[in-house]
Amino acid sequence: MENLLNIFVKSIFVDNMVFAFFLGMCSYLAVSKTVKTAVGLGVAVVFVLLITVPVDFLIEKYVLKKGALVWLGDGFSGVDLSFLTFMVFIAVIAAMTQLVEMVVEKYSPALYNSLGIFLPLIAVNCAILGASLFMQEREYENVLEATVFGVGSGVGWMLAIVSIAAIREKLRYSNVPDPLKGLGITFILTGLMAIAFMGFMGIKL
Amino acid sequence: MSNQEKEPWFSAKNLKLLTGPFGTNNPITVQVLGICSALAVTVKLKPAIVMALSVTIVTAVSNVVIAALRQYIPDRIRIIVQLVVIATMVILVDQLLKAYAFDVSKQLSVFVGLIITNCIIMGRLEAFAMANKPWPSFIDGLGNGAGYGLILIIVSFFRELLGSGTIFGYPVMEKVGAYSTGYENNGMMILPPMALIVVGLIIWAQRSRDKSLIEKK
Numbered sequence: 001m002e003n004l005l006n007i008f009v010k011s012i013f014v015d016n017m018v019f020a021f022f023l024g025m026c027s028y029l030a031v032s033k034t035v036k037t038a039v040g041l042g043v044a045v046v047f048v049l050l051i052t053v054p055v056d057f058l059i060e061k062y063v064l065k066k067g068a069l070v071w072l073g074d075g076f077s078g079v080d081l082s083f084l085t086f087m088v089f090i091a092v093i094a095a096m097t098q099l100v101e102m103v104v105e106k107y108s109p110a111l112y113n114s115l116g117i118f119l120p121l122i123a124v125n126c127a128i129l130g131a132s133l134f135m136q137e138r139e140y141e142n143v144l145e146a147t148v149f150g151v152g153s154g155v156g157w158m159l160a161i162v163s164i165a166a167i168r169e170k171l172r173y174s175n176v177p178d179p180l181k182g183l184g185i186t187f188i189l190t191g192l193m194a195i196a197f198m199g200f201m202g203i204k205l
Numbered sequence: 206m207s208n209q210e211k212e213p214w215f216s217a218k219n220l221k222l223l224t225g226p227f228g229t230n231n232p233i234t235v236q237v238l239g240i241c242s243a244l245a246v247t248v249k250l251k252p253a254i255v256m257a258l259s260v261t262i263v264t265a266v267s268n269v270v271i272a273a274l275r276q277y278i279p280d281r282i283r284i285i286v287q288l289v290v291i292a293t294m295v296i297l298v299d300q301l302l303k304a305y306a307f308d309v310s311k312q313l314s315v316f317v318g319l320i321i322t323n324c325i326i327m328g329r330l331e332a333f334a335m336a337n338k339p340w341p342s343f344i345d346g347l348g349n350g351a352g353y354g355l356i357l358i359i360v361s362f363f364r365e366l367l368g369s370g371t372i373f374g375y376p377v378m379e380k381v382g383a384y385s386t387g388y389e390n391n392g393m394m395i396l397p398p399m400a401l402i403v404v405g406l407i408i409w410a411q412r413s414r415d416k417s418l419i420e421k422k
Contacts, residue, residue, distance in 0.1 A: 019397065019398070020397055021245055021397070022240065022244040022245050022397065022400070022401070023319070025240040025244075026237065026238065026239075026240060026324040029237055029240070030237065083296060083300060084296075085318070086292050086295055086296055086299070086318050086321055087289070087292045087293070087296065090288050090292050090321055090322075091285075091288075094284065094285055094288060120284065123284065123288070125322065126319050126322040126323070128322075129318065129319060129321060129322045130315060130319055130322075133315035133318050133319065134315055137314060137315055177409075178412075178416075179408075179409050179411075179412035179413040179416075180405075180408075180409050180412070183234075183237060183408055184405050184408040184409045184412065185405070186405075187401050187402070187404050187405030187408060188401070188402050188405035188406075190401045191398045191399065191400075191401035191402035191405060192398070192402075194397055194398035194401060195396075195398045198396065198398065
């Protein structure tokens with residue numbers, strides 16, 4: 001239990017997807033103009049991560065790893081499909097995104113319209129694939145740990161996009177030098193926020 | 206001109222595709238694409254250059270493939286088709302890196318895989334390759350990959366020089382004798398936040414020079 005909590009807190013604050021690894025920056029920069037859409041996209045990302053990371057974990061464990069296919073019979077013990085990792089992970093993500101898109105379209109047309117192109121683009125949001133690849137690299141032991149890591153990463157990403165959206169809403173009333181307007185100041189702000197987040201470094205429960 | 210017969214291959218329009226991404230149409234600072242995997246690899250010059258080369262190759266080749274197939278790809282499933290093409294290229298690059306440059310491949314860790322979701326590639330496929338012939342698409346891919354690489358190299362140059370005092374691992378600051386004058390490496394530059402701030406400053410510099418790029422509210 002303590003271990004799970006540790007993974008959760010660590011993936012939100014210490015290994016924050018945006019501030020420590022710059023993942024999902026494209027939609028982070030483009031959809032962070034208002035808090036409302038930012039929250040919507042954040043929830044969608046958390047949801048997609050909640051499903052894809054454990055699914056990818058199981059696929060990795062029972063299909064792709066060297067010797068993972070041994071449950072099919074002894075003849076398969078030497079099969080190593082790990083070179084297919086990228087292909088399989090991205091396929092799972094694309095399928096899940098499609099699912100989320102259909103659910104959102106049905107239950108919240110307003111959110112669907114405001115997210116626009118960025119909903120299908122979750123499929124190419126680096127944070128999603130990144131979480132799966134980090135999950136693979138860090139060798140989590142069971143599916144529960146992988147799930148907690150996935151949700152934590154999603155929550156961390158959401159935290160980042162919602163806070164930058166709030167800052168950008170306020171920023172509209174400030175006098176930023178012209179060449180810095182929009183993209184430039186957002187980069188610098190994100191940098192400053194990342195410095196603040198470094199304060200969490202080394203926290204261990 | 207000695208290569209007169211090849212002239213239309215490098216017509217003014219194609220050359221513009223190649224050089225545009227270096228300046229007014231830079232994928233990172235103007236189109237805001239591909240920032241995701243760009244910044245984390247810029248602590249040192251060497252991985253940054255390897256990353257830039259990989260992205261350029263993947264962009265150019267998948268642009269050609271998609272441009273060649275563009276009339277046969279059904280509109281509804283084009284994203285999946287594009288992802289499959291990109292993923293195949295990235296797998297090739299990943300396996301090559303593991304075979305011939307293992308240490309760099311380890312440093313880049315998951316970021317090689319993340320080329321798949323690099324928005325530059327998707328963005329160029331959607332915006333250019335789906336509507337153009339293979340050759341211009343190839344040039345466009347090369348240009349955008351190189352424009353991306355340029356920013357990566359600028360950022361990593363400053364981060365390596367100011368953060369570790371080296372260039373390509375060569376201890377420049379030590380040889381210049383900067384340490385004896387009381388100079389210290391700025392450890393901050395190695396940390397992730399500074400990558401963002403350096404890119405922010407590059408954008409500032411670029412937009413101050415070229416006023417047409419300033420965003421209107």
